[in-house]
Amino acid sequence: MKKYLLILPEFILIGLSAYWLLDIFIGNDYFNPIAFCVFLMLLLQVFIQNKYVGFSLASLISLFSLYMVLAVFSEFNDFHTLSFEAFQFLVFGLLLCFLGFCSAIAMFYKFLPKVF
Template sequence: MKKYLLLLPEFFIIALSIYWFLENYMSSGHINYFAIAVFVIVALQIFLKNKIVGIMLGSILFFFGLYMVLAVLSEFTKFTTIDYSTIKLISVGFLICFVLISSSIGMFYKSVSKAF
């Protein structure tokens, strides 16, 4: 059971990359190669369990999550009135950012504790 709980951050990041890919493909019809790259790298990390890649990937995804918080706040400032769509943007955007940031911290912590 503990083995599967330790893989939870990677599974959350894989789920977010699948959502990111599908959202871009369904809305505009273009293929998001960055989402595919994140999916492949994290899937390989599950099987290979490289400590250095885990630390780097956790750090990069943490800073990307912080960037996405700023992107959500930037979109929020474009709204003139607070209505249902504004609340939906803030709640879903911050939820996705929170899952990404907490998963990246989990990946980083898991890799650092093995490395040292």
């Protein structure tokens, strides 16, 4: 059971990256190679468990999640009226950012003792 809990952050991040990839592909009919590379790197990380790649991915994803919090607030400020859709956007965006950040921090702490 503990083994499955240790790889849970990777599965959460795989789900978020798959959502990112499919959202752009279905919504805009555009293939995003960066989202695909992130998805593949996280998928390979589940099977290979390289400590340096895991530590690097966790660092980059945590920084990206913090950046996305600022992007969510910026888009929220573009709403002219404070409607239900605006608050729904804010809650859903911050929830995704929080989920990604917490998963990256959990992955960061998992690989931290192995790297140093």
